[in-house]
Amino acid sequence: MGLLDALFRSNEILGIAEETLEFALESSEATHPHEYMGFLRGTEADELGLDQDGLVITDILVVPGTEVNSVSATVRTSQIPNDVKALGSVHSHPNGVIEPSGADLGTFGRGSVHIIIGAPYRRNDWRAFDSEGKPTTLNVLDVELPDEEEFFDFTQDDIDEDLRR
Numbered sequence: 001m002g003l004l005d006a007l008f009r010s011n012e013i014l015g016i017a018e019e020t021l022e023f024a025l026e027s028s029e030a031t032h033p034h035e036y037m038g039f040l041r042g043t044e045a046d047e048l049g050l051d052q053d054g055l056v057i058t059d060i061l062v063v064p065g066t067e068v069n070s071v072s073a074t075v076r077t078s079q080i081p082n083d084v085k086a087l088g089s090v091h092s093h094p095n096g097v098i099e100p101s102g103a104d105l106g107t108f109g110r111g112s113v114h115i116i117i118g119a120p121y122r123r124n125d126w127r128a129f130d131s132e133g134k135p136t137t138l139n140v141l142d143v144e145l146p147d148e149e150e151f152f153d154f155t156q157d158d159i160d161e162d163l164r165r
């Protein structure tokens, strides 16, 4: 099995967390007129309190070294960290066409779900495609994500409070 095959997992994907989808839409809009691109990573459903087996897309990894221009975003595959288990990809089409391009189809074989977001990046300006580029259903799940921000979410008051102890 090659490195790239090893990067992608075939576990069942239950859907994408609402918060993650919103993040992708906002990032695509912020990147406009350039193309936004990232890899999708998942969290086991039971870790999110769902009583189901499978994975929920909860993270988007934007790979350092992604070459971005207004025509296409190309990932330098040599720079994908070895430990990345990607379920698929997400990228934007600043021209608003929510269909895979020929170049997209060439990369969709890796990973099982690929999201294309089109300008103007509204809530419904996206579609999911399978590894063959056929439209597929991707549920949007209202799950509570593990709050990694908590760690960084100190206010100066909290710090002062700690210092007083």
Ligand SMILES: [Zn+2]
Residues within 6 Å of the ligand: 091, 092, 093, 100, 101, 104, 116
């Ligand atoms: Zn594309």
